[in-house]
Amino acid sequence: MVKKVGAITIGQSPRVDVVPEITGLMGRVEIVECGALDGLTNAQIAAMAPKEQDYVLVTRLRDGSSVKISETYILARMQAQIDRLVAEEGVEGILLLCSGEFPAFTCTQPLLYPQTLLQRFVTTVAQGKKLGVMTPDQDQVAQGMRRWNSNGIGAVVAAAGSPYGPQEKIWEAAETLKSQGAEMIVLDCIGFNQFMKEEIKRITGVPVILPRTVAARAVAELFG
Incomplete structure (x- = not known):
C-alpha cells in the first residue's frame, strides 16, 4: 500500500533539484510537496533577509535562484503547512527538506527533521x-x-x-x-x-x- 508523505521546503516548491533524486530511495510513498515561501512575492521574500545575530537559512526559489532568510520569519508559515498537509492532504508523515535547526513543531503524524x-x-x-x-x-x-x-x-x-x-x-x-x-x-x-x-x-x-x-x-x- 502506498503511503502519502508530505515534504516541506523552507523555500518554494516543487524542489525539482531534490525530490526526483531521492524518490527512488523512499520506497512505496507518494510525496506531496509544499514550501514555506510558496505564494510570496520577491519583495516579501526580500523582507525576510537575516539581520545581525539571526539564524541564517539558505534555500531555493521556484525559479532556481537562491535566497538567504532569517528562520524567525518562516516558523509560523512552516507550522501552517504542516497543519494543512495533515488536515487537507491526509499525509501519514512529514519530511522537512532542510538540514537547518528548528524548534519543535506541532504535528499529529511523524515529523522527520534532517538535522x-x-x-x-x-x-x-x-x-x-x-x-x-x-x-x-x-x-x-x-x-x-x-x-x-x-x-x-x-x-x-x-x-x-x-x-x-x-x-x-x-x-x-x-x-x-x-x-x-x-x-x-x-x-x-x-x-x-x-x-x-x-x-x-x-x-x-x-x-x-x-x-x-x-x-x-x-x-x-x-x-x-
Whole structure:
C-alpha cells in the first residue's frame, strides 16, 4: 500500500533539484510537496533577509535562484503547512527538506527533521575523527561550527560552498576542508546532491555524508 508523505521546503516548491533524486530511495510513498515561501512575492521574500545575530537559512526559489532568510520569519508559515498537509492532504508523515535547526513543531503524524537525523548519524560514525562541515554561505559557518562542536564529536572545521551557486566554489571549499585535515565531511544543506558528494569525495579522499539521502532512507524505514 502506498503511503502519502508530505515534504516541506523552507523555500518554494516543487524542489525539482531534490525530490526526483531521492524518490527512488523512499520506497512505496507518494510525496506531496509544499514550501514555506510558496505564494510570496520577491519583495516579501526580500523582507525576510537575516539581520545581525539571526539564524541564517539558505534555500531555493521556484525559479532556481537562491535566497538567504532569517528562520524567525518562516516558523509560523512552516507550522501552517504542516497543519494543512495533515488536515487537507491526509499525509501519514512529514519530511522537512532542510538540514537547518528548528524548534519543535506541532504535528499529529511523524515529523522527520534532517538535522536531527544527521546529528545522530554523524555523531555515531565520526567519533575520534576531525569532521569537515560544508555550509552554503559564509554567514552560516560560525553557527555551523557551534552546532557541530556541541555534539561531542571533537575537532570540527568548516568552509562555505553553495549548492545553488557556481560549483567551482564547492570544489574550493572541499580543498579547504582537505587542507584543514578533515577526515570525514558532512554537507550541511539539503541542496547538495549525489554528484556533488561524489566529486567532493574524489577531491578529498574521505567519506562524505549527504543529508538528502540520510533523510530519504529514514522515510523508507518508516513508510516505504
